[in-house]
Amino acid sequence: MLFQVRHPFAIPALVIVGALLVSACTGAAQPGSSTSPSAQGAPVAGGTVTIPIGADPTLNPWSPNAFVESLFINRAIFEGLTKPGKDLAPAPDLAESWNTAADGLSWTFKLRSGVKWSDGNAFSADDVAFTFNDIVLKPDLGAQNRASYAAVKSVTVVDSNTVRFDLSRKFAALPSFLAYNSGILPKHILSSNPLTTASFNKGVPVSTGPFKVEKYTSGQSVSLVRNDNYFGPKPYLEKVVFTVVPDPNTQIAQALAGDVTIMILDNKAAVDRVKTANGLAVVSRPLVQYYWLALNQTDTRFTDVRVRQAFVHAIDRQAIIKSVESGYGSIANSPITPALAAYYDPSLASKYPYDQAKAKDLLAQAGWTPGPDGVLQKNGQPFKFTMDVGQRGVLEPVNALIQQDLKKVGVIAELNTMEWNAYIQKDVVRREYTATVNWWTYPSDPDVFPYYHSSAAGKGFNIPGYQDPKLDDLLVQGQSASDLDARKAVYKQLQAYTSETLPYLFLWYPQEIDVISTSLNGVPELGLRDAMHYLGEWWLAKK
Amino acid sequence: MPCTTSANGGWLRSDLRFAPADRSGLAAPAVARFLLQRVALGALVIVFASALTFFFVNLAPGGPASIMRFDVSPEQREALIRLMGLDRPVPQRYMEWLAGALHGDLGTSLLTNEPVTGRIADRLPNTLTLAGSALLISIVLGIPIGVVQAVRRGKPIDHLLSLVSAIGLSVPVFWLGIVLILVFAVSLHVLPSAGVTSVSSDTFGDRLAHLVLPAIALATTILPTVARFTRSSMIEVLHEDYVRTATSKGLRPRTVMMRHALRNALIPVVSAIGALVPRLIGGTVVTEAVFGWPGMGRLALEAAQGRDYPLVTGLTVVVAAIAVVATLLVDLAYTRIDPRLRLA
Numbered sequence: 001m002l003f004q005v006r007h008p009f010a011i012p013a014l015v016i017v018g019a020l021l022v023s024a025c026t027g028a029a030q031p032g033s034s035t036s037p038s039a040q041g042a043p044v045a046g047g048t049v050t051i052p053i054g055a056d057p058t059l060n061p062w063s064p065n066a067f068v069e070s071l072f073i074n075r076a077i078f079e080g081l082t083k084p085g086k087d088l089a090p091a092p093d094l095a096e097s098w099n100t101a102a103d104g105l106s107w108t109f110k111l112r113s114g115v116k117w118s119d120g121n122a123f124s125a126d127d128v129a130f131t132f133n134d135i136v137l138k139p140d141l142g143a144q145n146r147a148s149y150a151a152v153k154s155v156t157v158v159d160s161n162t163v164r165f166d167l168s169r170k171f172a173a174l175p176s177f178l179a180y181n182s183g184i185l186p187k188h189i190l191s192s193n194p195l196t197t198a199s200f201n202k203g204v205p206v207s208t209g210p211f212k213v214e215k216y217t218s219g220q221s222v223s224l225v226r227n228d229n230y231f232g233p234k235p236y237l238e239k240v241v242f243t244v245v246p247d248p249n250t251q252i253a254q255a256l257a258g259d260v261t262i263m264i265l266d267n268k269a270a271v272d273r274v275k276t277a278n279g280l281a282v283v284s285r286p287l288v289q290y291y292w293l294a295l296n297q298t299d300t301r302f303t304d305v306r307v308r309q310a311f312v313h314a315i316d317r318q319a320i321i322k323s324v325e326s327g328y329g330s331i332a333n334s335p336i337t338p339a340l341a342a343y344y345d346p347s348l349a350s351k352y353p354y355d356q357a358k359a360k361d362l363l364a365q366a367g368w369t370p371g372p373d374g375v376l377q378k379n380g381q382p383f384k385f386t387m388d389v390g391q392r393g394v395l396e397p398v399n400a401l402i403q404q405d406l407k408k409v410g411v412i413a414e415l416n417t418m419e420w421n422a423y424i425q426k427d428v429v430r431r432e433y434t435a436t437v438n439w440w441t442y443p444s445d446p447d448v449f450p451y452y453h454s455s456a457a458g459k460g461f462n463i464p465g466y467q468d469p470k471l472d473d474l475l476v477q478g479q480s481a482s483d484l485d486a487r488k489a490v491y492k493q494l495q496a497y498t499s500e501t502l503p504y505l506f507l508w509y510p511q512e513i514d515v516i517s518t519s520l521n522g523v524p525e526l527g528l529r530d531a532m533h534y535l536g537e538w539w540l541a542k543k
Numbered sequence: 544m545p546c547t548t549s550a551n552g553g554w555l556r557s558d559l560r561f562a563p564a565d566r567s568g569l570a571a572p573a574v575a576r577f578l579l580q581r582v583a584l585g586a587l588v589i590v591f592a593s594a595l596t597f598f599f600v601n602l603a604p605g606g607p608a609s610i611m612r613f614d615v616s617p618e619q620r621e622a623l624i625r626l627m628g629l630d631r632p633v634p635q636r637y638m639e640w641l642a643g644a645l646h647g648d649l650g651t652s653l654l655t656n657e658p659v660t661g662r663i664a665d666r667l668p669n670t671l672t673l674a675g676s677a678l679l680i681s682i683v684l685g686i687p688i689g690v691v692q693a694v695r696r697g698k699p700i701d702h703l704l705s706l707v708s709a710i711g712l713s714v715p716v717f718w719l720g721i722v723l724i725l726v727f728a729v730s731l732h733v734l735p736s737a738g739v740t741s742v743s744s745d746t747f748g749d750r751l752a753h754l755v756l757p758a759i760a761l762a763t764t765i766l767p768t769v770a771r772f773t774r775s776s777m778i779e780v781l782h783e784d785y786v787r788t789a790t791s792k793g794l795r796p797r798t799v800m801m802r803h804a805l806r807n808a809l810i811p812v813v814s815a816i817g818a819l820v821p822r823l824i825g826g827t828v829v830t831e832a833v834f835g836w837p838g839m840g841r842l843a844l845e846a847a848q849g850r851d852y853p854l855v856t857g858l859t860v861v862v863a864a865i866a867v868v869a870t871l872l873v874d875l876a877y878t879r880i881d882p883r884l885r886l887a
Contacts, residue, residue: 050742055845058655064609064623065654142622147614196656218665219837220739241742245835247717253724254736421605421850428613429620438613459617 043522047540048239049261052251056218056244060201061183062135062143062194071181073222073242075532077207078183081109081128081163082175083533086524088288088339088444090175093533094123094184094208100482104170111161116229117186118212125157130187132165135194143195147450147460148177148443151479170480172487176445184208210235210536219244236522236539255280255515261540262520264528265513266393268326274515285512285527286339289441290332292504293402294464296434297457301383302464308502310362312352314409319354320401321508324394328513332506334495335440335448339509339527343446343488345495359409368410376410384412385434390423398507399437431458431465437507438463444530446491449475452503466503519543581874585867589860593644594637596859600852601633607653608849627653640853649860650853654845659857663839667861669739670838673830674823676758678816681766686812689773690805696778708767716826720760720833727756737835757834764826765819772815776808783807809880817873821866 057070061078081098085091095109115123132155136146151171156164165174186206190197200206204213210232211224224240243259245251248266255263256277265271265282275282293311295302302308312333321329330338333348368376368383376383389399396417403413413435418426427433440451440461450456453475454467474497478490499506512527519541524534605611607627610620624630640650649659688708692701728736735741735753780786781804789803790796827840839858846854 048742056655064612064615064619067608067612139618140622140626142609142615142619142626144615144619146619147616198655198657202655202657217837218662219669219841220835221742223742243738243742243835244837245737246832246841247721247835249721250724250737250833250835253721253729256725256729257732257736259728259736419605419848421608421611421848422603423605424611424613425605429611429617461614461616 041541043236043539044542045234045236045539046238046542047236048241049237049520049538049540050241050243050259052245052254052260052263053242054244054246054248056202057222057242058201059203059205059213059216059222060185060195061181062131062145062185063201064142064144064195065201066144066181069244071529072532073213073224074181074183075529076211076224076240076535077205077209077213077227078185079208080178080180080182080184081111082179084179084444084526084530086526086534087341088526088530089342090179090444093179094128095178098175100172100174104172104480104482105167107165107167107171107174108158109163109165111163112231113161115208115231117188117206117208118227118229119186119189119206120229121186121188121206123184123186123208124160125163126160127184127187128163129155129157130191130194131184134187134191135185141195145181148180148182150450170482172479172482173443173445173447176447177443180443211237211240214239230536232536235536237535240535252515258517260515261517262523262528263515265515268324268328268513271326271328271513279518281516281518283514283516283525284328285514285525286337287441287510287512287527288337288339288444289439290335290337290509291398291437291439291507292332293435293437293507294433294504296431297465297467298431299385299434301378301385302435304366305501306362306366307368308505309352310359310366310409311406311411312502312505313355313362314359314411315402315405315505315507316354317508320398323401324397325508325510326513328511329508330511332509333499334506335451335498335504336446336491336495337509340444340446342484343491343495345492348495348499351499356409363409363411370410374410375412382412383410384414386414386416387435387437388423388427388433389415389417389436390420390427390438391417392420395437402437428463431463436463439510446487446494447475447478448494449479452498462503464504466501468501468503471497471501471503578871581871585864585871588867589863590641592863593641593856593860597637597640597852597856598633600847600850600855601636603850606850607852609653611850636852640856644857644860649857652846652854653851654849654854659853662842662854663857663861666837666839666842669836670824670827670831670840672754673757673761673836673838674820674827676754677761677765677823677826678820680758680762681769681819682816684762685766685769686773686809688770689812690777690800690808692770692774693777693781693808694800696774701774704770708770711763711767714763716760716764716829717833719763720757720830723756723760724834737833739837757830757836760833761823761826761830765816765823768819769812769816772812773808776811777804780804780808806880810877813873813876813880817869820869821862824862824865 051072053069053072055067055069057073058066059070059073060066061074066074079093081093081095082090083093094112094115096112098107098109100107111125117123132152135141136143136149137152137154151167151169153166153168156166158164185194189206190200202218203216210227210230212227214223214225216222221244222242226235226238245254251260251263252265252267252270252274254260255274258279265274271282274280295308297303317331321327331349333351336343338344363376367378371377371382387399387403389395399415403415406413427436442448451461452471453462454472456462457465457467474490474494478487478494481487481490514528516523520538521541522537522539523531606629610623628636643650647660651657652659652662655662688704692704695701724736727734734755739750739753741749786799786804789799827838828844830836831838831840832844843858846858
């Protein structure tokens with residue numbers, strides 16, 4: 001999944017306005033104000049929270065048009081069988097409990113009883129079966145996120161409060177995946193047209209969460225109010241308003257003007273400016289996300305693991321984190337992020353120190369020696385290739401930094417900057433690329449099968465097209481091991497193995513920076529989009 | 544007929560100040576014929592623009608945002624292409640679109656599954672309000688500034704205003720927009736930062752307050768041009784014989800300026816303003832993004848980035864129609880200002 005600024009002016013604006021924000025004088029600056037919100041007594045009811053989003057959302061988690069801006073509201077109003085716990089392990093939502101069969105080929109979920117949709121109709125196992133059998137598993141509909149459920153054959157209604165997922169292979173991560181953008185949809189509303197009903201997706205959908213949509217004004221805002229039919233405790237907040245503000249710098253200005261209660265700071269260059277603002281706190285949150293450099297494995301220069309390892313040594317990743325993330329991130333050497341604390345292996349963090357000599361040495365071992373102009377060559381061919389750069393988020397400056405680092409060890413990378421949509425077509429759909437930087441965000445589970453398995457090489461999410469039977473074996477073992485300790489052991493091996501073989505060149509794990517009004521409380525320490533699952537617990541201190 | 548140029552032909556008409564004598568005697572049927580011809584030509588321009596846009600946007604690399612996601616599998620992509628009918632040839636799809644468009648149906652948005660006409664109708668009033676206000680500011684400020692510069696030609700005030708104009712022209716709108724927000728919303732707290740209304744109140748005064756900053760930012764894209772046009776046109780007119788005659792007749796300088804000089808000087812300025820309307824509409828793209836203004840400019844940006852083919856084409860048709868109508872209006876205004884072209 002791709003989370004980032006979708007704005008054509010983001011980069012020039014970032015540079016100019018970043019400087020401007022740092023120097024702008026508001027008169028209200030109060031250096032040294034608290035950087036984490038403090039609890040302010042017992043929760044009180046009432047108040048409106050305002051959150052900016054980048055574009056009009058699509059209020060249907062399975063719609064192919066539900067992009068990143070849709071996640072906030074979809075996670076707040078639709079509920080899945082599970083949700084990410086505050087430790088990111090799957091926690092009960094519409095399901096109370098679950099267990100897997102002895103053979104691991106099915107999972108049974110016991111549903112919460114007495115749940116109603118926001119229009120008053122009863123929620124039942126039929127809605128779950130409808131959501132999966134008639135939407136997700138229907139290939140013709142092209143439902144978003146359906147690739148996550150490739151192992152699910154069908155969902156059977158056992159009784160009105162029980163469903164069973166029948167699988168074609170073992171799928172230990174199912175409860176975690178169900179917590180990730182997998183909200184259950186109302187059968188009684190959407191049975192004829194589940195994914196493209198505009199009055200639902202762009203209007204007032206029927207949902208089960210603590211809040212429901214009150215009004216959707218295209219290009220302006222979406223407001224939520226309490227759902228009186230909600231099964232759980234009544235939420236504290238009276239209203240939550242999502243304002244559509246496309247420009248990330250305008251969002252910052254709005255926060256400084258006091259018009260925003262909580263937001264993700266996309267332009268991290270502005271973090272110091274925001275920190276000094278009165279009434280705002282800045283917090284960092286772990287993300288299940290990592291940046292990588294993919295080297296196309298159809299190019300024989302990159303099939304030599306020494307070349308890949310040399311590149312990682314050559315790239316000053318700490319400098320990249322400092323430069324584009326304002327320091328909010330850590331070096332990555334495997335796909336399992338520190339946010340998945342139960343699985344993450346911190347011992348790998350220092351595996352590839354920034355070391356040009358080591359890089360040159362490894363490249364020499366692979367047969368690449370300096371030519372007269374300092375550029376490495378092998379069999380008379382210079383080490384030159386093109387990196388495609390998609391115009392989004394921090395990708396442009398990151399590529400420029402990598403280009404400089406590679407040049408220092410005699411490797412010439414030419415940058416080919418492309419408009420995002422065209423970039424996806426060339427690099428992802430057609431795989432017509434040599435090298436490219438991007439990132440993955442995935443469900444809160446270490447099952448990274450779709451991004452690494454050889455079956456996905458050249459067409460699915462295995463972007464470099466890396467194929468390795470031993471890695472395949474580890475990925476399958478991870479899906480088959482159902483108890484936590486067994487899974488931990490497999491994924492520890494997987495981290496060690498991927499850090500050694502580098503299917504992708506791992507760059508860094510970013511952190512999210514959230515700007516929060518000091519009057520807002522009860523927000524769990526999760527990425528803001530995950531914290532939306534807990535919107536019912538948020539509350540505003542009385543001013 | 545000298546006046547048969549299309550959307551951007553306004554520039555060509557500045558030389559009509561020295562209009563041939565036969566124009567002064569235009570009869571009503573001639574005017575009707577002229578108007579009819581202009582409307583027909585305008586319709587042709589719009590159809591041509593729609594065809595060009597439809598084919599070019601389909602030729603552009605990439606595809607609808609839903610299939611050009613990083614996290615969409617190949618089989619999902621194929622299913623979506625079939626669902627959206629994009630597996631059919633472009634000419635066939637255009638003819639179907641055109642058939643619908645002739646009946647007022649501009650198709651269905653690929654991004655939202657809503658009718659394109661509805662999406663544009665939602666946003667059009669906001670853009671017209673914003674662009675109209677910016678135009679008003681540009682005329683109300685631009686013309687007097689140009690006149691002052693012409694009258695005080697070469698004096699310090701002329702140089703100062705020229706400098707300000709040059710700065711106004713060269714400052715990018717997204718930068719100016721953020722500066723305006725930081726100064727007036729963040730520091731001074733006198734105006735709202737973004738959006739078209741406040742979350743809690745939706746009154747006329749509130750809407751007006753939200754309009755001020757974006758309208759000023761957008762006005763800078765054309766105001767300096769209006770001022771410069773007025774200045775040069777005014778300077779030229781001030782050297783005309785009839786101005787000298789009027790002055791030597793002993794008329795008050797103010798009367799000479801307003802009735803004799805300005806009136807004639809405005810003719811090319813009005814033409815220029817007509818030609819500036821497309822630039823103004825283009826400027827809304829950036830202004831609306833910075834100020835979170837829910838107008839057509841932002842819609843166009845989203846449609847282009849998301850390769851929403853029917854929406855991009857629909858928006859082009861509407862903008863082309865606005866340009867055609869603006870040109871027509873300029874021609875009509877023209878006949879009001881130039882006494883030699885007055886109708887019947």
